[in-house]
Amino acid sequence: MSTSTPFKVIGTRPIRHDGVDKVTGRAVYGADVYLPGMVHGRLLRSPVAHARIKSIDTSAAEALPGVEAVATSADLPDPGDRIAELGEGAINVRHLSSNCLARGKVLYKGQPVAAVAAVSPHVAEEALKLIKVEYETLPVVIDVRAAMQDGAPLLHDDLRTESLGKPGDKPSNIAKHFQFQKGEIEQGFKEAAVTVEREFHTATVHQGYIEPHNATAQWNADGTVTLWCSTQGSFSVRAQVGELLGIPISRIRVVPQEIGGGFGGKIRVYLEPVAVVLARKAGRPVKVVMSRADVFEGTGPTPGSYIKVKMAADASGRLTAAQAYMAYEAGAFPGSPVNMGAMCVFACYDIPHVLVDGYDVVVNKPATSAYRAPGATNAAFATETVIDEICEKLKIDPLDFRLKNGAKEGTRRADGPVFPRIGMIETVEVAQKHPHYKQVLQTNGQHKRGRGVASGFWFNCGLKSSATASVNADGSVSLVEGSTDIGGSRTSIAMQLAEALGIRAEDVRPIVADTDSVPYCDVTGGSRVTFATGWAAYEAAQDIKRQMVQRAATIWGVPADQVVYEDGTIRSTSDPAKKLTFAELAAKLHATGGTIVGRASVDPTGVGGGLATHIVDVEVDTDTGKVTILRYTAVQDVGKAIHPSYVEGQIQGGAVQGIGWALNEEYIYNDKGEMTNASFLDYRMPTCLDLPMIEPVLVEVANPGHPYGVRGVGEVPIVPPPAAIANAIYRAIGVRMQTLPMSPGRIVKALHNGNGKS
Amino acid sequence: MSKKVHITATINGRETEFLCEPRQSLLEVLRDELRLTGTKEGCNNGNCGACNVMLEGRLVNSCLVLGVEVQGKEVTTIEGVASKDGLHPLQQKFLENAALQCGICTPGFIVAAKALIEQKPKANEQQIRHYLAGNLCRCTGYDKIVRAVQDAAKECAGKAK
Numbered sequence: 001m002s003t004s005t006p007f008k009v010i011g012t013r014p015i016r017h018d019g020v021d022k023v024t025g026r027a028v029y030g031a032d033v034y035l036p037g038m039v040h041g042r043l044l045r046s047p048v049a050h051a052r053i054k055s056i057d058t059s060a061a062e063a064l065p066g067v068e069a070v071a072t073s074a075d076l077p078d079p080g081d082r083i084a085e086l087g088e089g090a091i092n093v094r095h096l097s098s099n100c101l102a103r104g105k106v107l108y109k110g111q112p113v114a115a116v117a118a119v120s121p122h123v124a125e126e127a128l129k130l131i132k133v134e135y136e137t138l139p140v141v142i143d144v145r146a147a148m149q150d151g152a153p154l155l156h157d158d159l160r161t162e163s164l165g166k167p168g169d170k171p172s173n174i175a176k177h178f179q180f181q182k183g184e185i186e187q188g189f190k191e192a193a194v195t196v197e198r199e200f201h202t203a204t205v206h207q208g209y210i211e212p213h214n215a216t217a218q219w220n221a222d223g224t225v226t227l228w229c230s231t232q233g234s235f236s237v238r239a240q241v242g243e244l245l246g247i248p249i250s251r252i253r254v255v256p257q258e259i260g261g262g263f264g265g266k267i268r269v270y271l272e273p274v275a276v277v278l279a280r281k282a283g284r285p286v287k288v289v290m291s292r293a294d295v296f297e298g299t300g301p302t303p304g305s306y307i308k309v310k311m312a313a314d315a316s317g318r319l320t321a322a323q324a325y326m327a328y329e330a331g332a333f334p335g336s337p338v339n340m341g342a343m344c345v346f347a348c349y350d351i352p353h354v355l356v357d358g359y360d361v362v363v364n365k366p367a368t369s370a371y372r373a374p375g376a377t378n379a380a381f382a383t384e385t386v387i388d389e390i391c392e393k394l395k396i397d398p399l400d401f402r403l404k405n406g407a408k409e410g411t412r413r414a415d416g417p418v419f420p421r422i423g424m425i426e427t428v429e430v431a432q433k434h435p436h437y438k439q440v441l442q443t444n445g446q447h448k449r450g451r452g453v454a455s456g457f458w459f460n461c462g463l464k465s466s467a468t469a470s471v472n473a474d475g476s477v478s479l480v481e482g483s484t485d486i487g488g489s490r491t492s493i494a495m496q497l498a499e500a501l502g503i504r505a506e507d508v509r510p511i512v513a514d515t516d517s518v519p520y521c522d523v524t525g526g527s528r529v530t531f532a533t534g535w536a537a538y539e540a541a542q543d544i545k546r547q548m549v550q551r552a553a554t555i556w557g558v559p560a561d562q563v564v565y566e567d568g569t570i571r572s573t574s575d576p577a578k579k580l581t582f583a584e585l586a587a588k589l590h591a592t593g594g595t596i597v598g599r600a601s602v603d604p605t606g607v608g609g610g611l612a613t614h615i616v617d618v619e620v621d622t623d624t625g626k627v628t629i630l631r632y633t634a635v636q637d638v639g640k641a642i643h644p645s646y647v648e649g650q651i652q653g654g655a656v657q658g659i660g661w662a663l664n665e666e667y668i669y670n671d672k673g674e675m676t677n678a679s680f681l682d683y684r685m686p687t688c689l690d691l692p693m694i695e696p697v698l699v700e701v702a703n704p705g706h707p708y709g710v711r712g713v714g715e716v717p718i719v720p721p722p723a724a725i726a727n728a729i730y731r732a733i734g735v736r737m738q739t740l741p742m743s744p745g746r747i748v749k750a751l752h753n754g755n756g757k758s
Numbered sequence: 759m760s761k762k763v764h765i766t767a768t769i770n771g772r773e774t775e776f777l778c779e780p781r782q783s784l785l786e787v788l789r790d791e792l793r794l795t796g797t798k799e800g801c802n803n804g805n806c807g808a809c810n811v812m813l814e815g816r817l818v819n820s821c822l823v824l825g826v827e828v829q830g831k832e833v834t835t836i837e838g839v840a841s842k843d844g845l846h847p848l849q850q851k852f853l854e855n856a857a858l859q860c861g862i863c864t865p866g867f868i869v870a871a872k873a874l875i876e877q878k879p880k881a882n883e884q885q886i887r888h889y890l891a892g893n894l895c896r897c898t899g900y901d902k903i904v905r906a907v908q909d910a911a912k913e914c915a916g917k918a919k
Contacts, residue, residue, distance in 0.1 A: 025796015260862025656899030
């Protein structure tokens, strides 16, 4: 389809279909589920970061009046040692099981060891206090580089480093070492006029969704299970629960409720299998909800990391070589997103010689999970800071440098793929012309000001989606899809169906259905929903159109090839009098052979990568070290903005999460490996008082791989902020920050030391 | 298990009776006993504002108030913001501005913003940001929320004239 076609629905801003429910408090989120006879589950969590569990005595808890069931890992089937494909890549089932209820050892503070169901949450909490767990504490390692040393405390006796595809010969905390290579790295450094090498550290941070994890389970008398929960992927929950509990997936129905934020953190199961076990033992439905401290201590943060980047350019300002050493903390179990970080670390640029070494390392912290462009933000902090320093040395404007070196169609990434049409250069051109970049920044006494820029890349995903759409007699369409709606995706999917059918967005009624009511659909993640589920809706519309053409032909008694569907109207090419609007034909369906259902199942290739360039002005108070964001502009190639308001919202929200990551957010640990700031008061996410308006600039470089040019927009906005802010801080105070977060204490220290290393 | 107390309060304009344990928070009572689940739990310690309600005309975090404390008092929750005639201007402006993504913080923001524009109909951007600093949103970056509140304040001021 030509993108010059004027759209009627795409690009408009209809009110979201689920909006009224969400502004009136009527929308039902996971914790809002109440079932007859339901009791409340709570989990006992390890108070120590590393220990062998010697014994668990639950007898006193079981004897407490009001307690309906107590569970430990003994109630989960022995998972054996196997890897299963569970919706978001392969997962080691034993690790996943131990992360739900610890088996043998605890590997981080907050890991669940037992669970109770009782008539009220308070009774359940009282019962937890009666469970006696005997721990043999072990030495703790929470820093990625310390964990890589010989002689470091080992988390897993059986973990051996898989290095460049070969298994290691002795136990190690390094789960994996891999390499991406392009060209001859030494050759690239030889050709350089300027080389910059720097080390970077980033802290563990959390997705910070406002809704805590929750799950409500009902074990039915026939051995079937129903689960109501807050998840990014109902089918993934079904697969994980089935695998962990040995239940066939056909016997599990997952009913996804409205989800109060996820950002990647609500894909892995935590509570769901435990709720099922408790419900089976109690003989009653059980609802389990996490506390905020549970969320911080027990669910997937994104990794802390150590990254060393060395980049080089020739005298004309062309990049010749780039090398990265990336070590990411996986947390308690292997599986950090270091591979994704390594795919993205140099992806914004066309560099002839590249070498990337990645290390996935276990430490005594919660098992990390996806967080918006997983791994890429850590990597961009390093790369984009080093690029800024190269620009400074070569006296080249950082945006000019990006124009010269930016990746474009045909550029090969070090991890293999060759870019199709992407918009890196366009984002830089638009940023350069933006009034923000031209405005002169004045300094203000002890409040030093500076401007920084940075770019970012996220590859985005396709994956499998399905949709069914039935035509109603009043000319509306009921659209059933399986992508849980985190940020308005029902509407962006419905708009693609409406556009294809030539009807209004308001005439589509989208619902997100349970796993028995909609065909298979992969997770809401990888910025894929508007792309792939939108595509399924588009294909379902084509199916409807074909059938409506056929039906009109039957009604008119003409061959189907003499009927066309155009712009929401079905007409005969042979007789201009034979013409029906979509609604008119819809009204005739029942009397002419029955209703029409469109259906589609897609697994699209043609994913378009996301690229962004951000500009930020900061003010640094040199007395207190506080950094204030004065102005923020986020330019992004969005492919085609289906609903521009929600595209802007993704950019604004992602940028602000990046600002939080840059300036304040971190898991603060004591030397026992205990997180000491597990609350929203002490884990400091941005409030509206910390921020200015965030200006999103949408650049539309259509993705040729999608019928409407859609490319994922949700993740890349979090990637540039820490580097852009670090570069702005450098312009303000002359110190390059190399550690995240760039909190007031670190800024003061950097000013004192003259460097930003710690 | 502790003994339950009989409480009578005016909730969203209606006299309401319920039984609650002395240790139950108002948030728990609203959700678990009265099934007014529009009021959300985000942190249960007063840091996120998702459970904001009005208590005797004052904005409070309902997780920090005990259920027994509302005896004889007036409570308004998100369910009491829209009227029979339709949405409150704030609710309408949240929709028009796309000021929500996941929507979990939205009830708290609307209750808090309503308290603000009733007190300070002409609040400027900085005052709005200051007043709403007790409400966390992780999806939107607040931009569209602040704009929705500005628009609603304008509309309310227009109606008042």
